[in-house]
Amino acid sequence: MSDRRSEDPSGDEPSSSPISDEVWEQFIRDNERSIRDSAPKEPSARARMVTERLKCEGAPPEGWRTGPTGTPKKGRRRKAWAIIGVPVAIAVAVVAMKPSLLPGDPFGSGADSGAGASSSPLPAESTKPTAPPAAADPDVPTLDEPFAGSPALRWADGEAGIVLPKATAVGAVPKDKVELALRQTRKLLVDANLNPKVVAGARPVAALSVLDPKQPGLIDDLNTALRSPSEAHDPLSMFSRFDPAEVRLVGDVIKTRGRITFKKGKFDAVAVHADYTFVYPVVRTDGSTEVTRTIVRRVIDTELPDPVHYNVTSGRLMVVKYDEDAGNSACDVNDGYLHPQFPSQAPSASATPSGPAVDPYDRSRDIGKESGDCGTVSRT
Template identity: 45%
Template sequence: MGWDYGGHDGGGQSPAARIASGAVGIVVAAGLAVLVLRPELMPWRDAEDASPLAAETEQPSAAPSEEAFPDLPTLREPFKGSPALRWADGAAGIEVPKARAVGWMSERQTAAALQRAKEFLVASNLDPAVIKGGKPAAALKLVDPEQPDARKDLERSLERPTAENDPTSLFTRFSPYEVRQVGTVVKTRGRMTVENGKGEDAGLVLIRTDYTFVYPVVKARPGADEVTRSIVRRQITFSLADPAKYVSTKGKLFLYEWQANVGNDSCEAPLDGFLHPTFDSDLVDDPAAPEPSGPAVDPYDRSKDLDQLPQECGTSSRT
């Protein structure tokens, strides 16, 4: 799925921008063993290691280890029992690599472009107003107006979401009438690289980003205390065009391509531009709810690219 904006024929034309919106909704399965064998009642369990992880510099070779009976998240400790407990908080987890001259861009130009890529990720996934369902205005302003129809299509996706044009493939938004975030921290982990385009991408500098964001939430009703988490992983590539060959705007980014995978997002929810986390209590209250047909996926596993994962709605192995 996606759009193709223009071509690579130079002569003042905008470079091609392929936007792949391959969002996959995954719901969390209820675990009866977890409900019976409460982790906090197991005195032999060691305390969780909360020491911060070193920054991710390359793709991991395997998923984080998974406990048989992980601790349950609470309002005071919403990341308890999750690998994200040791991840960085918010924007601190989006580390910009050391800049160097790449392609047509000088070291200084590359540094500025990397910072803009970080600003986009922060504005689209960490802005509290956006998480609460608001419009990602700051992120939209970073999109190059010379990218044909891109801004218009994104605006349209926010106003009238469809399966082919879903804003959650780029922006993390929850309905404030459905859930609210627990605390203010979103855990973040990933990496960013920059490279010179080759072949049909000659004349472009590509910034590739791969980040996972973890959001603890409770239901919006007063007094709600059951905490669940949605895990959003995004692979987004931005392109910057040589102004000698293409028309582009200084200080802006072309959205070259993107993919997203969401762990704990209801497959049955309406396409309304928001993520819809599932709670264990929902599954207990409605045991006849249809089960997802796809295989189980670990949303914390960053060892595979998103295009290697199943594309049908499946089950999250953990939240």
Template identity: 45%
Template sequence: MGAGTEPDGSSRSDEEWERFLRESVAGAADAPKEPSARARAVAKRLRAEPDRGPQGWRSYTPPQPKRRTGWYAAGLLASLVLLVIALAPGRIVDLFAGTDSPPLPAETTRPTQAPPVEAAQRPTMDEPFRGSPAANWANGAAGITVPKADAVGWMSAAEVERALARSRDFLAASALDRQVLRGQRPDKAIALINPHQKDVQNLLKTAFRTPSEKNDPLLLFSRFQPSRTHLVGDIVKTRGRLTYREGKRGALQVTADVTFVYPVTRADEGGDEIVRTIVRRELVLSWDDPDKVITEPGTFSIVSYKYDMTNGGCGTPTGYFTPPFGTDRQTDETGTQIDPYDRSTPVGRGEPSGDECRRATRS
């Protein structure tokens, strides 16, 4: 019998038997080994987890970061606010200042209707035009629109432009000058009136000394008595325009139609009651040809003057506007109603007009 015999009776070679004995002593290369403690723990955890099936080598999904919706929305809102401020800074200032609408464009033609009624808001010392259409009007002479100048009659385009500017200067000197508003004599305005126009010069001689219905300085000038009335702030709101055409004897005829809004308070008390005196003036001025009319260079003749006034007082002329305060407002609010901000209709008051007192439907 050889070195080894198989069950079927065949025998192994001596080399095979020797290899078998050697591997038995050293151990076979692919013989199973005892797993480590860590390997046993991992195997136990995997058996405890549910079977998720095989995962493809490209099916790995990285963990998603948490969405920060609140911060994203806040950042977007802040960006939009900065964009609005950059594009319309004036609008933002108006909102914080309490103005609900942007400033109105210049008036170039007569409007077709009255401005809309504002929400009822009481004026304050800091915001004296609050709750009034005038809150969106321009300040002072900036609210008086001056048209483009063309040659008219005896004047060249440059001369017409100069006459229009001086016409606006008269309005500023007669109705916007701070000293005049405080009751002083309007010397700058008077200097622009033709000194050879007798009827107007007669008015000026007596109006400031002994005012009457016929010779009342308020027909041409805006004045308040300092001992009774104080202006609130440094701003008078205005809205209006100048127009022109050729008048008699080739003269340049300029028409001014302007509304002035004066916020005032009582001078002798520390109260906060504010009344807005509103005056709309229509003046027709004639810049005459010195070869045809006796005049002085740089002066005009007054063809006509009209005005509507509310919250300026009634009764015997004093040469000053006398706004009603407190209980005086109840007795003063009689007569014809008028919307002082309605510039769509002609000026209704002329010279003189009796004791009628216009009552404002809003101020």
């Protein structure tokens, strides 16, 4: 081992105090570390990427036996008044005169869309449509015919429209677990959107019962939204509700169309994807017989994590993501209810449309990506 002697800055003889190589190298390392620790740091490209991904996903990585810890990703809700957008209205009129202009098979059925098929029920939706439904006859909805003039006239009634696919094992997830995930997701959709009491403002007890209370934030947020609705906590993001003092359903039928699929998910689980549109015919409670419709589309992703591997409640759903799009509902009200506009009414000045016109029956478009502005709908 050699000795490193300290240098005297005066130029005299070196000091006789020996400093070993190990001590000297430790001194250098400590000083370098101190400089590094005190210097401003720019995050690495990977660190920035991970941070951005976690911001987008809203969840940190899950660990063994810790359970899925992230809150579900909630899309921005987009409400739209029932004001006919002129360009869209023209397009609808052209299609009405010549339906062959529509690309693909908008109903996913291959059936003729002519007059002979105008009232025949559509088969269940099996794939994503490639275009909006053709224009229906321009009939005005009435108390006796609340779906007159609507593509939903041919849709299924209520729960009959939520058809579950045949369950099969997915990877290590057995068939019975897949069946359970599908049934629980269907129960959530039915109670949240088709239960007459819930639609009239009651608490969605059955829907809440399938959600995992161990998922951070979800149940608490939904309870807050139901108890004290606000822009930040809106129950309409998960549940379809009308103010019973303002409107009521016409009849006992809510039209339903959509599809539900499954695949292997994270968390040793099966992932279920549901995409459904619900059409609600309503009338005011002031004695009026004027009928209008509100159209709500929901896209929800759920998983059923394995309780053997994760700290979750067995048989309860984890909500990964949910998006909602409401056609013909006031944009400027955050009281937890859908507020449809009737043809004889004009929207309030504060609800002046600022977003693009959309067709609420168009199931070929993606939702959850709109700006959130108040837009217009081409038909109800």
